């Protein structure tokens with residue numbers, strides 16, 4: 001046999017091995033309808049359960065939507081916010097910065113329905129993503145077609161929260177820079193995603209620093225907050241009351257609409273970060289356009305796009321991560337496998353597709369034949 005043919009066969013062999021063993025592309029891969037085959041009813045189950053839950057408790061839409069953003073913005077949309085602390089590790093959810101975060105029981109309820117229908121198939125990260133998507137839709141916001149296929153990560157460390165959150169006293173420039181450097185999200189994304197504050201509530205402990213002793217000056221309030229609104233809020237949040245919840249968008253607290261921008265433009269944005277959108281041209285321009293808009297169509301389209309961009313942050317796909325059984329705990333170690341090959345497969349290493357496996361075997365056979 002000609003040396004050239006042998007060399008070609010060897011090269012083909014090496015290339016095939018290299019291709020089959022290659023790690024998944026660095027650009028993590030989500031797709032529309034990732035559960036079409038493995039759990040075709042998954043998205044319907046989430047919508048049905050969310051409809052039931054929000055039908056009883058409309059105020060849970062805000063916490064679920066926020067929970068998803070808090071998951072994505074710290075270490076990616078991989079369900080780490082849902083993990084409980086363990087001996088020796090304080091989890092993200094127990095960071096002081098996440099004290100007001102809730103909605104965990106909603107995710108657990110939806111996940112239980114998914115597990116009943118398709119055990120071990122739908123990740124907690126996707127359960128939360130779809131529940132958040134439906135919180136928007138069920139409060140009359142846009143329907144957001146959402147790619148799925150996120151798997152669950154296992155790192156949840158409270159100390160990761162602060163570096164990924166705007167520090168106290170952050171300026172709008174700081175927040176825009178944080179979004180760009182940590183999340184690859186633009187100033188427009190920030191202005192658009194802040195529109196989520198059209199539903200839900202904040203704790204008085206969040207709001208009171210704007211109402212009392214602002215900047216350490218006795219009796220002072222935040223001058224960028226409308227004076228009448230300050231008076232109303234002082235009635236709701238008495239000094240020292242940390243727990244009472246106040247609506248972010250009081251005229252329509254349970255409707256996902258574009259009114260938020262009119263509030264912000266009128267100096268009635270509840271959070272200091274809402275008010276801060278007016279202090280940078282990149283974000284104030286968006287607020288002005290939406291505050292004047294005659295329809296919510298553009299905001300809804302923008303929100304869907306920015307929401308999907310956020311939903312792609314740091315996702316775990318392919319052989320990485322796991323499908324958690326219970327969202328608050330990593331899966332118990334797999335039962336000892338009978339062979340080392342099945343143990344490796346159980347841990348998700350070297351998952352050769354059938355086609356790739358066949359190609360490898362065929363190439364080996366052909367090469368063997370040629371080299372003889």
Ligand code: HEM
Nearest residue numbers: 062063065066069100166193196199200201202203206273
């Ligand atoms: C720079 C970015 C953001 C900051 C600084 C921020 C800050 C906050 C704060 C301080 C609260 C009130 C928490 C409390 O007092 O307990 C809140 C509530 C909320 N946030 Fe954001 N947020 C940001 C981005 C987002 C994003 C991207 C979303 C979703 C897409 C979102 C959705 C919500 C919702 C729905 C609530 C109400 C939660 C409830 O009803 O319990 N936020 N946010």
Ligand SMILES: *[C@@H]1O[C@H](CO)[C@@H](O)[C@H](O)[C@H]1NC(C)=O
Nearest residue numbers: 030031032033034035036037
């Ligand atoms: C799942 O089905 C939808 C609707 O038919 C389709 O658009 C999507 O591409 C499918 N996804 C996969 C991974 O098969």
Ligand SMILES: *[C@@H]1O[C@H](CO)[C@@H](O)[C@H](O)[C@H]1NC(C)=O
Nearest residue numbers: 153154155320321322330331
């Ligand atoms: C987390 O996952 C990594 C790799 O995916 C693994 O090495 C590690 O043991 C896991 N940790 C826990 C606590 O499960």
Ligand SMILES: *[C@@H]1O[C@H](CO)[C@@H](O)[C@H](O)[C@H]1NC(C)=O
Nearest residue numbers: 027183184185186189309313
């Ligand atoms: C950053 O986001 C842009 C879209 O706004 C995208 O084209 C680009 O690939 C992203 N870069 C990284 C490193 O993810």
Ligand SMILES: *[C@@H]1O[C@H](CO)[C@@H](O)[C@H](O)[C@H]1NC(C)=O
Nearest residue numbers: 226227228229230231266267
């Ligand atoms: C604030 O309240 C006062 C008294 O109720 C009212 O006269 C004034 O028009 C209000 N200002 C704004 C900006 O709503």
Ligand SMILES: *[C@@H]1O[C@H](CO)[C@@H](O)[C@H](O)[C@H]1NC(C)=O
Nearest residue numbers: 204205206239240241242243
């Ligand atoms: C309210 O929160 C502040 C700051 O977090 C804290 O110093 C204070 O003790 C809290 N008050 C109550 C009554 O919990």
Ligand SMILES: *[C@@H]1O[C@H](CO)[C@@H](O)[C@H](O)[C@H]1NC(C)=O
Nearest residue numbers: 262265266287288289291292
């Ligand atoms: C709405 O548009 C008008 C005219 O273009 C402008 O003067 C006004 O400031 C805008 N409103 C807001 C809230 O930006």
